[in-house]
Structure formats: structure tokens, C-alpha cells
Amino acid sequence: ETGVTQSPTHLIKTRGQQVTLRCSSQSGHNTVSWYQQALGQGPQFIFQYYREEENGRGNFPPRFSGLQFPNYSSELNVNALELDDSALYLCASSSTPLFDSDTEAFFGQGTRLTVV
């Protein structure tokens, strides 16, 4: 158990709809990073939130947006869903925004999103 909880675990949406995914970070952690893992691929960095501010973004369109709350939990919102958005969405919680010698990121179990 990592202490990082994601909800829901699975959901099915229709193309064009909007979806919100949630991540509860580990106690004491102030950073949440989101990754998209398409079937058969490695995770791709979407963005990172550090102390409620976006702290870096990957190559994803603006319809992917996020929030981080004062308790450091986070949401990933995707608007105008496309079929290619079908993937496992992972969040990672860490105590600093850097992946370095002293920091370990703990991943949640993911949310499996299917767009039909």
C-alpha cells in the first residue's frame, strides 16, 4: 500500500464528454504528478502540481487540465473526450517536485478510462 488513492478505478465515457479523475496524495506529500499510460505503452507525463500550482507540463493539449487543493489532493480534468484518451491514468505523490536521490514518488493504482 502506497497511501496514494485514485478514484474511480474504472469508468466509461462517451466521446465528447468531460471527465474528472481524483488523486489523494500520501500524507506529508505536497506534489502530485499525473501520467497517461496507453495500452502497451509506458506512462507519459501530463503535468505536475506543487503546492497548488502547475509545475511543468508534458505534450498534452489544453483540454487536459488539473487542480491541486490545499490538502494537496489533486484532480485531472479532460474535456471533449476523444477515443485516443482511453488509457490508464496514474498519479504519483511525492514530498518534493524533483525526482532525485532523496525523493521517491509513490504511484496510485490508476484509473482505467475507456472512451466509446
Place this chain on the structure above:
Amino acid sequence: AQSVTQLGSHVSVSEGALVLLRCNYSSSVPPYLFWYVQYPNQGLQLLLKYTSAATLVKGINGFEAEFKKSETSFHLTKPSAHMSDAAEYFCAVTGTGGGNKLTFGTGTQLKVEL
């Protein structure tokens, strides 16, 4: 930009045999490198990481990896495979000194046979 290449999307070994999963990085300066494992329907778990200290890194579950600058490699090994090692393994990289994102390889599915 840093990247990693994992050779072999599927690797099959017998129980008790050596496990070797390959990872090569692309970077002009030695980056930080990581190996993660993903069991079915679960998130990623850190096995080990290289952050410019010892080049031979020992991780959990008997795994280790050696950073070889001359070969730009960070291959993952385990002397004796166990059935419970069957999973997907990802190599990842971030910038020297640390970075705020991990760039993952495409993964290697390890199958362990009796």
C-alpha cells in the same frame, strides 16, 4: 531531451534462471535512472534508482542494475527468477540532479515459466 529505450517488449525465463532486462538511455550527460515494476491492475512500484552515487545499485526483491556510462546502459538483473517476478518492468529517466518528470520506456513484459 532524455529518453530511454528498452530492448525486448517480452522476455521469458525459466524459474531459477537469470533475469536480464535491457535499458539504454540517450543523454549528453549522465541522467538519473529508475526501474519500476507494474503488476496487473496496479500502479508502479520503484525497484531501484541511480542518482550518480554507486554505479551498481541494489533494489528490492533481489534486483540490481549497473550504470555503464560507456555503454549508456542501465540493465536490470536478478540472479534467480521467481514466479512472483512476472510483471511489466519500466525503465525511466530524469535530468541530472533530478527533474520534475520521469520519461518512461515502453516496458518489458517478463514471463516466468516453470
